[in-house]
Amino acid sequence: MSDVESLPKVELHLHLEGAAPPEFIRTLAAEKNIELNGVFDAQGAYAWTNFAAFLETYHKACEVLDDPEAFRRLTEAVLAKSAADGVIYTEIFIAPDICGGGDPVAWGEYLAAILQGAETARATHGIETRFIPTCIRNLGPEAAVRAAQLTVDRMGPMVTGFGMGGEERHLTAADFASAFEFAREAGLGITSHAGELCGPHSVVETLDHLRPSRIGHGVRAIEDPELVRRLADEGVVLEVNPGSNIALSVFPRWADHSIQALRAAGVPVTVSTDDPPYFHTDMRYEYRMLADTFGWTTADFTALNMTAVDAAFCDVDTKTRLKARLTGDTP
Ligand code: ADE
Numbered sequence: 001m002s003d004v005e006s007l008p009k010v011e012l013h014l015h016l017e018g019a020a021p022p023e024f025i026r027t028l029a030a031e032k033n034i035e036l037n038g039v040f041d042a043q044g045a046y047a048w049t050n051f052a053a054f055l056e057t058y059h060k061a062c063e064v065l066d067d068p069e070a071f072r073r074l075t076e077a078v079l080a081k082s083a084a085d086g087v088i089y090t091e092i093f094i095a096p097d098i099c100g101g102g103d104p105v106a107w108g109e110y111l112a113a114i115l116q117g118a119e120t121a122r123a124t125h126g127i128e129t130r131f132i133p134t135c136i137r138n139l140g141p142e143a144a145v146r147a148a149q150l151t152v153d154r155m156g157p158m159v160t161g162f163g164m165g166g167e168e169r170h171l172t173a174a175d176f177a178s179a180f181e182f183a184r185e186a187g188l189g190i191t192s193h194a195g196e197l198c199g200p201h202s203v204v205e206t207l208d209h210l211r212p213s214r215i216g217h218g219v220r221a222i223e224d225p226e227l228v229r230r231l232a233d234e235g236v237v238l239e240v241n242p243g244s245n246i247a248l249s250v251f252p253r254w255a256d257h258s259i260q261a262l263r264a265a266g267v268p269v270t271v272s273t274d275d276p277p278y279f280h281t282d283m284r285y286e287y288r289m290l291a292d293t294f295g296w297t298t299a300d301f302t303a304l305n306m307t308a309v310d311a312a313f314c315d316v317d318t319k320t321r322l323k324a325r326l327t328g329d330t331p
């Protein structure tokens, strides 16, 4: 095992349902007597062939996550795995449209169960968690405004951001401006997926219309030097998920990934896993591959994690404690 794998880590981009191990989904399906068709391949891994098929499988698997208790168990399982991989702080995307189908009462119940799971994980494993509810882009602007309202209704110490995932090729960022305006005005941290499947224009539109402090992925910004300069000048932080990008063929090989060039150009980058079992990755694997591919050292990863703490949607005291843990100043 290379020593970078055992470093303490900060993760800013992880989808709760996307982190569900296939065994977890199979167990729940068996318990609930739900038949899942087309979700798993012959080896028992998640089956998908491209981004659209990935989203389809993802939402099919979510059919078994149909009550708050399932989400409490999922939260505990996901955080136990993150902690085992050395993650000390994580931000997790959840979706009011998946947790209760957008119904305010159900959303409250799902969220309470998720927060209970995170409290248990903190007590058991010492891992600190914040949640970022998201709208789902392909559900459209009205659903996005509703998701923002549901998020603001329940914002608090552990619900600190608002974001957007889903099919990036659907509509344009401007169509979602009012949802994000509402969330920002309420004081939530803002992030949005962009520049993953679509080119630099999607990052530019997202910066112009949603005004996030962070971009989920953003890796195709590298195709536009002016945009790279803008990201560096404005200090917009990229939540980069290299293993996810390789699995989805955004780049053909690790050596072709833009994270190295973006970092060299002064763009603040961080490293996360997105939907780890779908993309056959975890945080240890990401660190090992970055060390092996680009020669990143412990000092590089510590700097990367400091950037992630600065960009985190949490309070100053938590950031101070995290930085002390990253530099080994506290146990
Ligand atoms: N939802 C879950 N994973 C996603 C990804 N990688 N991009 C967009 N939406 C997602």
Ligand code: ZN
Residues within 6 Å of the ligand: 013, 015, 165, 193, 216, 274
């Ligand atoms: Zn993502």
